[in-house]
Amino acid sequence: MRSDVYLFFDGNCEEAMLYYQDIFDGKFEMIMRYSEGPPEFSSPEIANKIMHATLSFGTNSQIKLSDSFEEPLVKGNNSNISITADDEESGYAIFDGLADGGKTTMPYAEVFWGGKFGSCIDKFGIQWMISAPANDNS
Structure with missing residues (x-):
């Protein structure tokens, strides 16, 4: 991470x-x-x-x-704090935890540049951007 x-x-x-x-x-x-x-x-x-x-x-x-x-x-x-998770699942867990009690500004989902991304403002007013590389299913 x-x-x-x-x-x-x-x-x-x-x-x-x-x-x-x-x-x-x-x-x-x-x-x-x-x-x-x-x-x-x-x-x-x-x-x-x-x-x-x-x-x-x-x-x-x-x-x-x-x-x-x-x-x-x-x-x-x-400014935002940008977190790059190791994988999509851990990215979702981080995003879900930070968004709980806060405000989702962009849902955690697939994005055109690859992988997943979401942004939120946590319950303390801190802005976060969470991304993860696409899972390699090969």
């Missing part, structure tokens, strides 16, 4: 990514723009904005980043 910080920006994610890359001497493992995702998640205004980026640095550290256009961002709601 792994835990990372996921930061959201109001249209200036690319500027922040390059800033953090320079500070942490990092390497981008992934950069996906909204235009590269499903059409229902994009529009001409945001097509070139960042849907997801992963910046790796140090021995085993990452920051995940995204431009968010679903709701106004204010200090305090622009």
Whole structure:
């Protein structure tokens, strides 16, 4: 299992990514723009904005980043704790536990990028993103 910080920006994610890359001497493992995702998640205004980026640095550290256009961002709601579970079942158990007594913002389900993902706000107001790789049934 792994835990990372996921930061959201109001249209200036690319500027922040390059800033953090320079500070942490990092390497981008992934950069996906909204235009590269499903059409229902994009529009001409945001097509070139960042849907997801992963910046790796140090021995085993990452920051995940995204431009968010679903709701106004204010200090305090622009970060999540991102958990990558070892498998779908343990991901569901973690998600279910965190969502209990809180609010599900995206149900834990299969996603277009592979595996499963869900997000919630726990009963203490902490925002969580839980993902798991697809089960290998080969």
